[in-house]
Amino acid sequence: MDKIAVLIPCYNESATIAKVIADYRAVLPEATIYVYDNNSSDGTDKIARAAGAEVRYEHRQGKGNVIRSMFRDIEADCYLMIDGDDTYPAENARDMVGKVLDDGYDMVIGDRLSSTYFTENKRPFHNTGNVLVRKLVNSIFGGNVTDIMTGYRAFSRLFVKSFPVLSKGFEIETEMTIHALDKNLALISVPVDYRDRPEGSVSKLNTFSDGFKVLKTIGRLFKDYKPLPFFGICAAVLMIIALLLLWPVLNEYHQTGLVPRLPTFIAACFMALFSLQTFVCGLILDTQSKKSRQNFELQMTILQGMGSDEK
Structure with a gap:
């Protein structure tokens, strides 16, 4: 069993994946880095393997499906999940992992919205959508989470092995947060810098269709949990x-x-x-x-x- 597992779900991230692996290996040299390729067609898996990551595959499309396989397959004391698009600097990784291993938190949330997200993010309606989701989740589930949809998180083994993954796509982050709030798990937010995708890297998140799925997930979990x-x-x-x-x-x-x-x-x-x-x-x-x-x-x-x- 790994002490620290770095989990990177990937779909067509050939422009950035090698740098992401190198950055997190430099900060967490003792960690095992796993890249789960989700039907990439641009050679992301080959680049990741050449960079020294352990590459595995999930053929069911969608980030939620990838995370389900990651959580089932990998055994570790601490899991650090990041995106493969180089939008999250590695400088906060050691602090986030420490809050799980040393301080006993079940989930550590990399909070983009309290730092550079609103100035770095260039996609229209994303800022408004993030604020709307944050207010809905906190008001319905009684939380004080500052960033609901961030892809930068650290988890305890207890959280990973007890979390029932139901979502298939990008709404998985919202589901994680609501699950932690409903089950009174120990969570904390850590402000992290956010930088927009580099040139040549394209976001797979659809503003309206994926945004609707997130709102639908909030409504479904409101019904199920409350x-x-x-x-x-x-x-x-x-x-x-x-x-x-x-x-x-x-x-x-x-x-x-x-x-x-x-x-x-x-x-x-x-x-x-x-x-x-x-x-x-x-x-x-x-x-x-x-x-x-x-x-x-x-x-x-x-x-x-x-x-x-x-x-």
Whole structure:
């Protein structure tokens, strides 16, 4: 088992991968550097192998699929994940790894947004999107994370082996952060410099389609992790609609003793019934969610014990 594993998911990063490997080997000479090639067509794998990295392959397209394979395959005490596009300087790597190995954090987040991201990033709408995602996640899940979508992170073995990877693409970073917040794992942000991609290196992130997937992931995890607030909001909306439909019917009944809008009255009653059913669903799922958290804590204890035995 490695002490430190540097994980680099790659798709067509031939322009930068050799420099990235060299930079992180200089800062972390004791680490094993893994490059997972995700169907590159520009020789990224050959360049990475020549630079001294251990190259493996993931043929299912998408960053989430790559990280799933990385987390399953590699055994280490500390995992440092970076992108292969040379946007994250290596100077912070030792500090981030130290916060896992020495200070006991489960996830260390390389925070771009508190340093140079807003001036270095040249792609339109990315700055706005990052701020929107940060505010949504922190408000829904009660966090204070300063950079949700960064690709520069360090993880403990406990986090890696207990994290269920469900996302297939770039929304994986959002899923990691929400998982850590929901499960009350120890996480910390470290400000890191960010530099825009060098000339000849092209981003694979689609601003709108991938941004929509990230928002969809936040909504899905809100429903899964906090079902009572999610279904409570849905129930409240349905009840408000029911009351708006019912009010003029009741007003006419009070004045005339008649119910001339019978279809509206029936629709309002059904809407109120749906609201109550939705709220009950939230209560049931909330109980299951709490049971799931209890099982997760037991699994974490077992994993912790297994890790101690291996040492």
